[in-house]
Amino acid sequence: MQLSLFQIDNYGPWTVTPEPRRETDLQSLQARLYADIADFVGRSDGYVFFDRFDNMFGVTNGMDRTDHVSLQEQVRNSYPVTLSVGIGVDELPFEALGKASRALQQEGSAQDEHRQERLAGTATADPGPVTVAHFDIVGATDKYTDREHPFDTTIAVQRAVLSLSEHLRDEYDSIAHFVGGDNIIAICPPLESTAFTDIREHIAERTGIELQVGFGRGQTAHSAGYRAKEGLEICRESGQRVAYPQTPSDD
């Protein structure tokens, strides 16, 4: 699969030049830039995650070099900041992102004022399939949102996210990311149901939090992720904890 790393050029220094910029303006800027990138990547059936906002990454199967350049152009024409991008291809998501990052790091520091709008790495026309897993917390609204202090709910979700991120990285070369509410999406190599059963148990043991998960495969993050969402709906309705929707034919 193909992953891209999107990095705002020299962003840290910009936020305090000539003096610290208003925090809510920075929050708006970061959120809108992420939304625009999500729209752009989504148009090619990719997924993108906000990560640390000054760095974002996503599955960009279906986006060629020209598409990446168009995105950089759109950002330059819309925002007071510019974007450098690294592209990496590998069967393992963690490796793909690593390649994207190393390609970009070779172009210079993220805080080098002369490193601007670089596009490093090579896009591929045949990135191979992707497996997407969509997790949430069993009964989150009942157990947490309507009952607990909201910050305790947030901390519980953060624990689940961190624990899942570490475990998926260490054991499965996968990348997990929080996507809002109690939802976590992971980009994986072609894991089977037994792996997800093991993952659920590991997280429950470590954090006491019970997850359910739907997963799917496809040629794009959207096609795989849509099946994962359908799987999660099956879990919600049936009480099943891991669901892999059968599809008559892959896309």
Added chain:
Amino acid sequence: MQLSLFQIDNYGPWTVTPEPRRETDLQSLQARLYADIADFVGRSDGYVFFDRFDNMFGVTNGMDRTDHVSLQEQVRNSYPVTLSVGIGVDELPFEALGKASRALQQEGSAQDEHRQERLAGTATADPGPVTVAHFDIVGATDKYTDREHPFDTTIAVQRAVLSLSEHLRDEYDSIAHFVGGDNIIAICPPLESTAFTDIREHIAERTGIELQVGFGRGQTAHSAGYRAKEGLEICRESGQRVAYPQTPSDD
């Protein structure tokens, strides 16, 4: 101080009705809604955090009941979803947010389709001062962004965020939140420099991550937070690890 909890009404069910909505569309929606709320609250010199996106919270000193209603109106006129809001006032941020949440929980479940655009709790004209602390990781670009795998950097930041969130809640009734990059902002009662020195040491022991922090006080999150940013700039330039900019007069 006054904190407000912003909750998208019945959002979970909406995201899968009549079938799962496109993930990148949901990501865009959440990010743009957060950006609009940040702009709105920022206009009154408040701060708002994206939290779990379906729940957001912020310091809303200076926003009265009418302002909150205006925000709800703007959201209704701009988005396919609506917003309920809880308001809480307390000297302790954790308590203020708890009050905001309990007021809202009494209006019904976040997933009750009949609970729509509620405004619970009472705004105050005299919310009292706020202390804002702005943390970042010492040497993050050198040590992490330009050197490490980006997902390892993200995990390191997540550990710092989680550790700081837990510690500040347990020991200081404070609320910490990730705001992008390696930056974490905490809303606090009137802590002194010694407390922040202790906090830094605690996090370093638990996670191995070295933080630096500027903090400030003011009648609004912006005035306190701006001083905190100035303090952090002092740290970055001087090597000092905790900075509290002296100001001739409070605003």
Added chain:
Amino acid sequence: MQLSLFQIDNYGPWTVTPEPRRETDLQSLQARLYADIADFVGRSDGYVFFDRFDNMFGVTNGMDRTDHVSLQEQVRNSYPVTLSVGIGVDELPFEALGKASRALQQEGSAQDEHRQERLAGTATADPGPVTVAHFDIVGATDKYTDREHPFDTTIAVQRAVLSLSEHLRDEYDSIAHFVGGDNIIAICPPLESTAFTDIREHIAERTGIELQVGFGRGQTAHSAGYRAKEGLEICRESGQRVAYPQTPSDD
């Protein structure tokens, strides 16, 4: 009343430097900038019109100098362009806008690269009342949208807008602006119903287009404009062509 002229600094040259920028990016930029200014001004119960996009103007009763500076700051932190602003106060809208413009013209050319983020003219705490008239075309959907070629409808609306703009300027020192669909909003001195009857007849004679109009007065564009909208609803329901909603007390 107080009117403000918002002008993008050195915008023309920017759109073709170093080479012509993508037209759809420029269209997005202009539209989003206008939307942000509309949100900002709307928060103070003002109105703003897109005018020629590189120049926008609005009724800014209730916005002081600091508010204008905050808007300039928000734009600088959000966009690749900056904004200069002129403020004018007069009982006659055309004069108020003229004053705003002359104050800004004295700061230098709109295409002077050294004229950046100027704020010219003086805001007033007591701008006096405003009269807003909200026009639309009688039976537009039936007569035009569902029946005619859309470009012929557009041309008909443009004729009405131009004719109304010229007539209101020449005879009433008022400013009219297209606001979407078949709607035109005019900012006026305290005109009476007879004036609007005359205006309708003039436009019908010149263009063959029959308008209806609600108008209202208030201390802000929003309070006046809201009554104007209510008046227009009365017209739509009753067949009346000019409506001035009676209100027990002014705001």
Added chain:
Amino acid sequence: MQLSLFQIDNYGPWTVTPEPRRETDLQSLQARLYADIADFVGRSDGYVFFDRFDNMFGVTNGMDRTDHVSLQEQVRNSYPVTLSVGIGVDELPFEALGKASRALQQEGSAQDEHRQERLAGTATADPGPVTVAHFDIVGATDKYTDREHPFDTTIAVQRAVLSLSEHLRDEYDSIAHFVGGDNIIAICPPLESTAFTDIREHIAERTGIELQVGFGRGQTAHSAGYRAKEGLEICRESGQRVAYPQTPSDD
């Protein structure tokens, strides 16, 4: 060429239900929706014009039926309103838009609450070339912006737009649209330089306004329009009034 008409479903009634919505919210909504459509269509190298905002239209060469459905989906997931679309194909732009509109009108009234998210007409894989002309007013900043009352400038531009719209429709089956500043873009069949010389003269006679124009041809609005922009730059630099940049090969 292929033109698409984008129409907000039942928008007029929505703006006043249950009572008139805040005008600045409507302005923001319309502008942001237009910006999103511009981004979406621009991604396929199309152009889109804001027209009357509740109706927008554009050249959509390169967008198939699925792309149009994706746009409708994105709008539904982002806004409190939905979009119906008509598609028309013809060598003459005015005819293409007419076909798009008639296809949509047959689906029901724009204010029929049961007509929602319709997609009428048929997209083509081979829409044929498009000619784009990009006009502006000679010396606009010197003559108008820096010198005249801004509303007089606006009226002058409106006269040029209206006059050009009428003339291009009547004589050349073309569609002209204001795009900000003193810029007007026309979508044309394959006209020659002599036609644009005649058009300039006609407008000068009728309005006293001197236009200059660059035009270009291409398989998409962007490729044609980019050459038109280059042509206009040639005019600005050389004093030439009509420019058609020679290109070694068409795209």
